Amino acid sequence: MRRLLRDPVATLGFGLILLAVFVALFAPWLAPYPDDAFDSHLLQRLRPPSAEFPFGTDNLGRDILSRVILGTRDALTVALAVVGAAMLIGVPVGLVAGWREGWLAELLMRVTDVFLAVPQLILALALGQLMAPGIGTAMLALALTYWPFFARTVFAETRRLRGALFVDALAGIGASPARILLLHVLPNAAPAILVRATIGMGFTILTAALLGFLGVGAAPPSPDWGLMVSEARQHLPEAWWFPTFPGLAIFLLVLGFNLLGDGLRDLADPRLRRSR
Amino acid sequence: MLRYLLRRLALSLPALLGLVLLTFVLSRVVPGDPAAALAGDAATPAQIAEIRGQYGLDRPLAEQALIHLKQVVQGDFGRSIFSGRPVAEEILQRLPATLELTFAALLLASLIGIPLGLIAALHHNGLIDHLVRLMSVGGLAIASFWLAIMLQLVFSMELDILPLRGRLDVALGSPPRLTGFLLPDTLLAGRLDMFLSACRHLVLPAVTLALPGIATIARFTRSGVLETLQKDFVLYARAAGYGRVRLAAIYVLRNAVTVTVTQIGLLFGALISGAVAVEAVFDWPGLGTYAVQAILAADYKALLAVTLVVGVVYAVVNVLVDLAQALIDPRIAGAGR
Numbered sequence: 001m002r003r004l005l006r007d008p009v010a011t012l013g014f015g016l017i018l019l020a021v022f023v024a025l026f027a028p029w030l031a032p033y034p035d036d037a038f039d040s041h042l043l044q045r046l047r048p049p050s051a052e053f054p055f056g057t058d059n060l061g062r063d064i065l066s067r068v069i070l071g072t073r074d075a076l077t078v079a080l081a082v083v084g085a086a087m088l089i090g091v092p093v094g095l096v097a098g099w100r101e102g103w104l105a106e107l108l109m110r111v112t113d114v115f116l117a118v119p120q121l122i123l124a125l126a127l128g129q130l131m132a133p134g135i136g137t138a139m140l141a142l143a144l145t146y147w148p149f150f151a152r153t154v155f156a157e158t159r160r161l162r163g164a165l166f167v168d169a170l171a172g173i174g175a176s177p178a179r180i181l182l183l184h185v186l187p188n189a190a191p192a193i194l195v196r197a198t199i200g201m202g203f204t205i206l207t208a209a210l211l212g213f214l215g216v217g218a219a220p221p222s223p224d225w226g227l228m229v230s231e232a233r234q235h236l237p238e239a240w241w242f243p244t245f246p247g248l249a250i251f252l253l254v255l256g257f258n259l260l261g262d263g264l265r266d267l268a269d270p271r272l273r274r275s276r
Numbered sequence: 277m278l279r280y281l282l283r284r285l286a287l288s289l290p291a292l293l294g295l296v297l298l299t300f301v302l303s304r305v306v307p308g309d310p311a312a313a314l315a316g317d318a319a320t321p322a323q324i325a326e327i328r329g330q331y332g333l334d335r336p337l338a339e340q341a342l343i344h345l346k347q348v349v350q351g352d353f354g355r356s357i358f359s360g361r362p363v364a365e366e367i368l369q370r371l372p373a374t375l376e377l378t379f380a381a382l383l384l385a386s387l388i389g390i391p392l393g394l395i396a397a398l399h400h401n402g403l404i405d406h407l408v409r410l411m412s413v414g415g416l417a418i419a420s421f422w423l424a425i426m427l428q429l430v431f432s433m434e435l436d437i438l439p440l441r442g443r444l445d446v447a448l449g450s451p452p453r454l455t456g457f458l459l460p461d462t463l464l465a466g467r468l469d470m471f472l473s474a475c476r477h478l479v480l481p482a483v484t485l486a487l488p489g490i491a492t493i494a495r496f497t498r499s500g501v502l503e504t505l506q507k508d509f510v511l512y513a514r515a516a517g518y519g520r521v522r523l524a525a526i527y528v529l530r531n532a533v534t535v536t537v538t539q540i541g542l543l544f545g546a547l548i549s550g551a552v553a554v555e556a557v558f559d560w561p562g563l564g565t566y567a568v569q570a571i572l573a574a575d576y577k578a579l580l581a582v583t584l585v586v587g588v589v590y591a592v593v594n595v596l597v598d599l600a601q602a603l604i605d606p607r608i609a610g611a612g613r
Contacts, residue, residue, distance in 0.1 A: 213556075236428070
């Protein structure tokens with residue numbers, strides 16, 4: 001942790017994430033007009049930024065600043081749930097496939113390869129559509145397409161550690177494979193998993209926003225950033241503020257995760273640290 | 277080299293076969309009855325049954341899976357439930373537009389990203405290095421659909437110097453279709469005005485799509501160059517009096533760029549995904565808009581075909597990448613990976 005904070009770039013990322021978490025936790029109190037998630041006020045539609053509405057208002061007269069603040073919670077929850085679920089599938093798959101030799105390991109990794117052989121968004125779109133569009137389906141689709149990245153990471157780590165001396169020693173004193181994997185291999189693979197998860201958070205936020213933008217993610221009137229940008233398209237070029245601020249929010253939050261992931265990767269991989 | 281190519285091709289077969297199976301499984305988890313959806317709200321059960329028979333939806337699952345595989349191998353993706361035309365035909369018509377856009381973006385990304393990474397590495401830990409690092413992380417954080425809209429807002433709507441949408445000025449008509457790629461087609465037709473129009477239409481979509489690519493390529497070129505700079509041969513070359521520029525641009529870059537080439541292959545997948553967003557914003561008549569239309573029309577045959585085609589293109593690109601790598605660095609083909 002202390003070493004992480006010595007890296008200014010990673011610290012900036014960490015700060016952005018802390019800010020977002022703070023905003024998400026206290027959104028109803030921070031937003032100037034917390035009811036604007038759902039209410040509409042047609043009399044004040046498409047007002048440019050002012051002291052009253054710092055980010056302007058949207059096509060239904062809702063305060064964009066409030067909606068950006070309220071959207072933070074959804075963005076973070078979706079990303080956490082997706083990355084968590086992907087980890088729950090990917091980590092065990094990677095552990096088992098990395099530990100064992102033979103048909104099971106082969107099968108698991110071939111299935112992983114199949115999922116990796118299609119760009120994630122296309123697969124998520126196909127899955128999302130086939131199961132009726134909506135934010136729940138979008139999350140399921142994102143999790144189902146992100147687990148292979150965890151499986152690959154954990155597989156590589158497990159294969160590397162399987163030959164380590166301490167693992168041999170543990171097996172020699174009669175530790176069961178489950179014990180070795182869960183208590184010894186997994187903690188050693190944790191840094192790599194953490195890096196993958198951090199980058200995955202940023203990636204998931206981007207993809208979820210894109211799904212919302214394409215109309216297969218969050219549904220109106222929820223204050224989803226991607227959805228807001230999509231709604232704004234019909235009101236250009238007059239209302240430049242309408243797409244600008246939700247997009248900036250996406251950028252800053254994803255930037256936070258990417259910067260932190262970058263810093264963590266350098267810490268986890270000493271080889272890269274030296275070359276920096 | 278040929279043996280290497282064949283082995284590499286054989287290695288990508290299981291994944292492709294699995295992909296066919298996956299798309300089939302996907303098409304079976306459709307909760308709604310596609311036959312009912314196709315027949316419309318007012319259809320009688322008899323009409324639905326007829327459609328089910330017509331599309332083979334009433335056969336046993338294993339048989340359907342085999343038929344699916346056979347059809348896919350023959351390039352038959354069935355008829356679009358939405359338009360009634362063969363899906364393969366519709367995809368073939370749109371694939372060149374997407375590929376043209378993707379290649380333009382890839383070219384742009386390499387032309388900017390590789391020098392940027394090289395310069396950053398040569399000024400290791402200097403101001404330029406930090407800027408490039410920040411940019412390469414930031415470039416990956418921008419939502420492409422948002423960037424596309426922002427560029428439209430500035431360059432098409434406010435400044436009015438670049439076209440808002442489409443591939444070509446409608447007023448100019450279109451060139452005879454030879455390759456489906458507009459840049460060569462317009463040139464072959466001898467229409468310079470059309471060619472320039474096509475170029476102008478390509479600028480904003482390609483720039484939008486290229487940005488994440490620039491970031492990735494710059495980043496990996498940088499770390500590749502940094503690693504190569506620590507090798508012994510660089511020290512010898514320096515001692516032997518090679519100029520800084522010549523050493524960096526020729527000897528170091530060639531050794532460093534194999535990492536970058538791998539990334540370009542991986543990037544291609546990201547580019548195709550990005551293309552969906554970019555095409556949607558710029559009304560680019562490619563696979564991305566086709567996929568989005570298919571989603572909105574619940575045309576699952578079209579969507580699954582897009583998934584398959586993209587998977588195949590992706591696999592082919594990755595084989596090409598491995599080949600390019602082997603050409604740049606002959607040690608790779610010999611290593612028998």
